[in-house]
Amino acid sequence: MVQNPDIVIVGAGAAGIGAGLGLTRLGIPHVILEAKQRVGGRAFSDTSSIGHLWDHGAHWLHSGDVNVLRFMAEKLKHKFRPETPAVTSFRSFIDGQWKVSEFATDYVWTKLEEIVEAGRNGRDVSAESVLDRSHAMYPLLRHWCQLMYSNDPNDISTRDAANYSDSHVNLPVEDGYGALVARLSRGLPIKLGVTVKSIEVLGGGVRLGTNAGTVTAKACILAVPARMMERQRIAIKPGLPATLHQAFAEVTMGYGEKVALAFDRKVFDGFEIPFADVFDPVVPETKPLNFELHPFGRPIAVAHVGGSFARELAQAGPAVMTAFAIDTLVKAFGADIRQRIVASATTGWTMDAHIGGAYSGAAPGRAGSRKIFSEPVHERLFMAGEHVHQHYMATAHGAYETGLDAAHKAAAAAGFSAGPKDPLWLPS
Numbered sequence: 001m002v003q004n005p006d007i008v009i010v011g012a013g014a015a016g017i018g019a020g021l022g023l024t025r026l027g028i029p030h031v032i033l034e035a036k037q038r039v040g041g042r043a044f045s046d047t048s049s050i051g052h053l054w055d056h057g058a059h060w061l062h063s064g065d066v067n068v069l070r071f072m073a074e075k076l077k078h079k080f081r082p083e084t085p086a087v088t089s090f091r092s093f094i095d096g097q098w099k100v101s102e103f104a105t106d107y108v109w110t111k112l113e114e115i116v117e118a119g120r121n122g123r124d125v126s127a128e129s130v131l132d133r134s135h136a137m138y139p140l141l142r143h144w145c146q147l148m149y150s151n152d153p154n155d156i157s158t159r160d161a162a163n164y165s166d167s168h169v170n171l172p173v174e175d176g177y178g179a180l181v182a183r184l185s186r187g188l189p190i191k192l193g194v195t196v197k198s199i200e201v202l203g204g205g206v207r208l209g210t211n212a213g214t215v216t217a218k219a220c221i222l223a224v225p226a227r228m229m230e231r232q233r234i235a236i237k238p239g240l241p242a243t244l245h246q247a248f249a250e251v252t253m254g255y256g257e258k259v260a261l262a263f264d265r266k267v268f269d270g271f272e273i274p275f276a277d278v279f280d281p282v283v284p285e286t287k288p289l290n291f292e293l294h295p296f297g298r299p300i301a302v303a304h305v306g307g308s309f310a311r312e313l314a315q316a317g318p319a320v321m322t323a324f325a326i327d328t329l330v331k332a333f334g335a336d337i338r339q340r341i342v343a344s345a346t347t348g349w350t351m352d353a354h355i356g357g358a359y360s361g362a363a364p365g366r367a368g369s370r371k372i373f374s375e376p377v378h379e380r381l382f383m384a385g386e387h388v389h390q391h392y393m394a395t396a397h398g399a400y401e402t403g404l405d406a407a408h409k410a411a412a413a414a415g416f417s418a419g420p421k422d423p424l425w426l427p428s
């Protein structure tokens with residue numbers, strides 16, 4: 001534990017760890033205070049619940065050809081799926097039949113691109129308004145909007161969607177994305193189980209009130225989820241500017257949850273394409289569900305839900321979540337598959353007291369509100385986190401980059417000359 005830190009970082013997710021590495025490189029005394037008993041926040045690799053590694057949160061190195069954490073993974077020899085061969089098709093069980101579709105020509109994936117296109121054309125409207133709700137495949141398209149943006153189509157800003165910089169290279173992390181973020185945190189001065197409850201900006205510094213006492217420093221990096229800020233879980237004195245409060249109400253976190261199932265052996269033989277959507281357009285009230293099958297050859301399946309449906313399921317609890325995933329799996333693979341299930345586990349991001357959702361998205365018409373998150377508050381507070389990034393929002397690598405950025409800004413505010421950033425720096 002660092003005594004008399006010059007800078008305090010609140011939160012040991014990807015953003016807080018990016019900030020910690022930045023300050024370590026600059027040789028600036030700091031401490032990272034984390035409410036949970038583990039690091040990583042929304043990047044969490046679970047190795048115990050079902051007997052095989054699966055990630056509760058971040059799993060894909062999005063924009064993997066330019067993603068800073070991909071290069072970190074390479075440095076650390078942390079395994080992820082290589083770029084080639086690229087996955088160009090996927091399987092769906094639609095209307096009682098399996099079919100293989102190409103991403104390039106599939107209805108759902110073409111329409112997802114049209115949402116982005118509307119934003120690129122300068123329109124900041126809801127995704128729903130550019131989609132055909134009467135189309136038979138709309139429920140599946142809605143499901144994919146919920147998975148990608150963690151919000152329902154009527155809550156997604158087309159402009160915010162277009163602001164996201166997507167190279168369409170998505171690489172899942174075999175050794176675990178959470179495990180990667182945890183590896184990056186090694187050696188950093190992190191204090192677990194410390195919940196920050198208040199921050200007071202004084203002349204020349206900050207004073208933080210926590211469950212473990214008071215900490216003072218010259219500057220503070222707030223790397224907590226946007227929902228914590230929206231709910232004002234940390235009392236900040238003097239108060240935050242009204243425009244910032246408003247931005248937290250306009251760029252809110254959506255919802256996303258997963259259900260992981262383990263089998264007594266591999267059960268999806270012949271599934272050379274490891275993605276499957278299960279959906280019955282004839283009975284639209286049947287909720288579509290996307291599964292990842294046997295990731296990296298593990299005898300598991302991971303189901304994904306998003307948006308208001310994820311929130312409702314999370315509120316209903318793990319038993320309801322699990323039953324929904326298994327019942328849907330049975331529709332596609334038959335009742336015998338029930339006998340093969342040996343363990344199950346669910347995520348709980350919605351109900352998590354320190355997280356409260358999945359990732360941020362601007363409301364329609366409000367894509368511009370994100371900008372304010374990267375501005376200093378009372379000259380001593382600097383925000384970091386996925387919500388702060390202007391074009392890698394909603395991702396772990398975006399969060400990491402904002403942490404590094406905030407480290408340099410906080411260093412300058414604390415009177416250090418920081419020089420250029422080095423995003424790939426790791427202690428030797």
Ligand SMILES: Cc1cc2nc3c(=O)[nH]c(=O)nc-3n(C[C@H](O)[C@H](O)[C@H](O)COP(=O)(O)OP(=O)(O)OC[C@H]3O[C@@H](n4cnc5c(N)ncnc54)[C@H](O)[C@@H]3O)c2cc1C
Binds near residue numbers: 011058062387
């Ligand atoms: C289901 C799901 C799937 C996802 N999939 C992907 C993916 O495939 N690829 C990708 O790039 N991203 C993905 N994401 C998003 C990614 O996980 C996040 O964008 C990223 O991890 C956020 O990092 P962060 O540092 O901003 O916040 P967090 O990781 O949430 O870290 C914030 C930390 O602050 C702590 N904290 C909160 N309040 C306090 C307090 N008062 N005092 C002290 N500590 C506090 C929290 O405990 C937490 O550890 C996914 C997220 C979810 C939920």
